[in-house]
Structures are given as C-alpha cells and as structure tokens.
Amino acid sequence: MTYVNNAALLLIAAASTALSVSSVSARQDSVVGVGDFPCATYIRLYDDRDNNGRKLLLQRVEEWALGYMSGLNKRAGDGAARDLSFYENADLGFSILSQCRNRTGVNISAIVRDIYANAPPALPGSA
Numbered sequence: 001m002t003y004v005n006n007a008a009l010l011l012i013a014a015a016s017t018a019l020s021v022s023s024v025s026a027r028q029d030s031v032v033g034v035g036d037f038p039c040a041t042y043i044r045l046y047d048d049r050d051n052n053g054r055k056l057l058l059q060r061v062e063e064w065a066l067g068y069m070s071g072l073n074k075r076a077g078d079g080a081a082r083d084l085s086f087y088e089n090a091d092l093g094f095s096i097l098s099q100c101r102n103r104t105g106v107n108i109s110a111i112v113r114d115i116y117a118n119a120p121p122a123l124p125g126s127a
Helices: 002-021 039-047 051-076 092-102 108-117
Strands: none
Touching (some): 039 092, 039 108, 051 108
C-alpha cells in the first residue's frame, strides 16, 4: 500500500512539475495536471495517506491552484482580475479538499474556478 501511495504522490508531483515547465500552448479552456483530477480521487488520495503524505498532497494541490488562478488573472487582465494575495497565506489545499468532499462529482479545477470567482477584485494595475 505504501508503494502505491508513494507512486500516486510522485505522479501528482510530476504532473505539477510538467505543468509548470511546459512550453506547449493549450486551448484556453483545457486543464492539465492536478486540476484534472476528480474530487473523489483527491479525497481518496488524501484519506489513504499518513500526516506527511497529506501535507505533501495539500501542498501540491495548493501550488497548482495558485498557478491556475494566476493564469486566470493573466487572461482576465486589468479590470477583471482577482486579488489572490489572501490565498498565498491561506490553507488553500485544505479548503479545496473540504469543498471537494461536498462536490465529489467535479474536478479540482471546478472548485478552484469557484474560489477564484469569489475572490475580491484586484486593484487596477496589480494583476
């Protein structure tokens, strides 16, 4: 079981890394990496881990979410961008996990888009 858990964590880490260094352009609406995981998978991976594994998983999801929301901000531009400064110090990975427990039928990216939509507007010129 530990081998499977470690392999799953490595898969998530590899997907996060590949997403961050990829130079391949994707369609605007495509999601690659951790965000493509169904919430049910995220919950199962989290519940099957010890405390250290849980912390690593939360960190990976949080890193992906911050990068994804940053990309949404870039696409939105001034006037429509969101203030993400709160999420840089929040326990975003756990917040996503909690929301996933209530919406197991969606992907992580759907949860993150909702979090982004509810963030306050960014000050002009700060996005």
